[in-house]
Amino acid sequence: MTDGALVLFSGGQDSTTCLAWALERFERVETVGFDYGQRHRIELDCRCNLRTGVTDLKTTWAARLGADHAIVLPALGQISQSALTRETAIEIGDSGLPNTFVPGRNLIFLTFAAALAYRRGLKHIVGGMCETDYSGYPDCRDDTIKAMQVALNLGMERRFVLDTPLMWIDKAATWRLAEDLGGAALVGLIVAESHTCYLGERGKRHDWGHGCGACPACALRADGYRRYRDLPPA
Numbered sequence: 095m096t097d098g099a100l101v102l103f104s105g106g107q108d109s110t111t112c113l114a115w116a117l118e119r120f121e122r123v124e125t126v127g128f129d130y131g132q133r134h135r136i137e138l139d140c141r142c143n144l145r146t147g148v149t150d151l152k153t154t155w156a157a158r159l160g161a162d163h164a165i166v167l168p169a170l171g172q173i174s175q176s177a178l179t180r181e182t183a184i185e186i187g188d189s190g191l192p193n194t195f196v197p198g199r200n201l202i203f204l205t206f207a208a209a210l211a212y213r214r215g216l217k218h219i220v221g222g223m224c225e226t227d228y229s230g231y232p233d234c235r236d237d238t239i240k241a242m243q244v245a246l247n248l249g250m251e252r253r254f255v256l257d258t259p260l261m262w263i264d265k266a267a268t269w270r271l272a273e274d275l276g277g278a279a280l281v282g283l284i285v286a287e288s289h290t291c292y293l294g295e296r297g298k299r300h301d302w303g304h305g306c307g308a309c310p311a312c313a314l315r316a317d318g319y320r321r322y323r324d325l326p327p328a
Contacts (some may be wrong), residue, residue, distance in 0.1 A: 095123060098122030099218035099257070100211045102203055103162075107169035107288045107303070107315060108222030108260055111268055114148060114275040116156040116220045118306075124214060126163040126207055130199070131171025133181070134294035138164075140287055143278065147283040151276050165206055194310065200233035201242060202285045207247045210253055220257045227264040227314055235262055265318020270325060290315045 099116045103109045103125035116123045121250065127141055142280070149156035157220070176196045178228070200223060209217050224258040232238060243256040262269055267303050270295040289296065291305030292310050302319035 097218065098124070098160075098214075098216040098286035099220050100207055100214065100216045102219070102221040103127055103141060103145075103205055104222075105137035105288060106138060107224070107272075107284050108268060110144050110148070110223065110284050110288050111272045111275070112154070112220050112222045112259055112303060113144075114272065114280055116218070116257075117148065117152075117158050118275055121156050121158055122160055122216070124160045124163065124216065126210055128167055128203055128206070129167050130167040130196075134292055135153065136294045136296055137289040137319065140289045143287045147287055148276070148280070151279050151283070161211060165204070165208050165210070167202065170196065170202060174199075195231050198230075198233070200238070204239075204246065204256065206244050208250060208252075211254065212250055212252060215254065217268045218255045218257050220259070222260050223258045224260040224263070226260075226262055226267075227268075227318065264321075265314055266321035266325060269319055285319075305317060 097120060099120040099122070101113045101116050101123060103107065113123070113125065125141070125145065127138055129135065144227065145159065145162060149159055152275065174196050176194060187325055198226055200221070204219065204221065211217070211219055219237070223239055225235050233257060239256050239258055239261070243254060246252070246254050259271070263271065272284055286303070288303060292309040293306045295306040297306045298307065300307060300316065302316045305315070307316065
């Protein structure tokens with residue numbers, strides 16, 4: 095097993111930033127995307143342009159970026175009652191969590207990613223989970239990720255490392271991290287090509303990117319972008 099990395103790459107802002115983060119650190123980087131019948135499945139269509147775009151930014155990144163993998167998990171969408179997998183209004187559920195929560199999603203993603211990393215001989219699994227600017231999803235918490243790392247290492251007899259570079263930073267800092275990694279060109283690529291909107295809208299282009307502008311994902315991204323633009327120069 096090498097020190098290479100497998101990035102959970104959805105086609106969104108966070109996963110694109112994580113991809114750049116991994117390309118700065120590891121000699122071999124592969125990506126994996128998951129199709130679980132998500133309402134915003136258009137994010138998967140953004141992945142190709144984003145992968146091409148990051149390789150155009152730095153020759154070292156181009157040399158390090160390896161294979162892309164796609165895993166289809168229809169059962170996850172079929173068993174969930176989430177606003178991300180059903181045509182229903184986004185609201186706070188009885189549990190206090192937003193109904194965009196897909197129970198078990200990150201646990202399943204990490205398990206499948208680890209199985210793939212096992213076969214590909216990759217040690218690091220990189221995800222965009224964040225406990226700072228998030229919707230309260232329990233599978234985004236640092237404790238959850240640490241517990242998953244222990245379980246995967248025990249269950250597969252490997253020493254995987256689950257890297258979450260965004261865990262303790264907010265959305266403004268995530269935009270700044272993208273700038274630090276790839277300059278204004280990477281920020282521009284994320285604005286133009288990545289997808290975050292829960293409703294899957296790609297029509298209108300805002301200063302922060304495409305989206306409906308009203309759903310929680312758009313609101314978080316837009317607010318973070320505005321705060322990022324107000325930050326003093328690094």
